[in-house]
Amino acid sequence: MDVGYGQLAWSLRQDSRVTVLERCNIRTLRKEQIPLSPTFFTVDCSFISLKVVLPCIVDLLSPVVEGIVLIKPQFEAGRHQVGKGGVVRDPAVHTEVVEGISRFAAGLGFSEVDSTPSPLLGPAGNKEFLAWLRGFTPPESIGT
Known part of the structure; x- marks a missing residue:
């Protein structure tokens, strides 16, 4: 699924x-537009926070799911934490962002989050992180 094409x-x-779902925005995608409930997903988004994207995919997923998301601190950190050229250099900000996404994902029902630095830097030199989300429980089941 991509807002772009090709x-x-x-x-x-x-x-x-x-x-393949192209020219499609996750914020407007509906479950009936996809043939099956995914059991695996990946997310690599730019210019939008995972905190906007992840809630949109929750309703599309199977109850048992795994996924890999690319955490890009430049799109998750506060403006005051992003340096010249859109690069986040402070390791403390990296940690804050990764832990924040982990907590946010847990609030959506993902029971386990592991993360690691991406082996590749972003185009501007940003350090990015891969997070493995697993064991999704639909939000309406949490606490029951």
């Missing part, structure tokens, strides 16, 4: 297990 690698585009 971004998906050709090999994935041709794979019968992959459903």
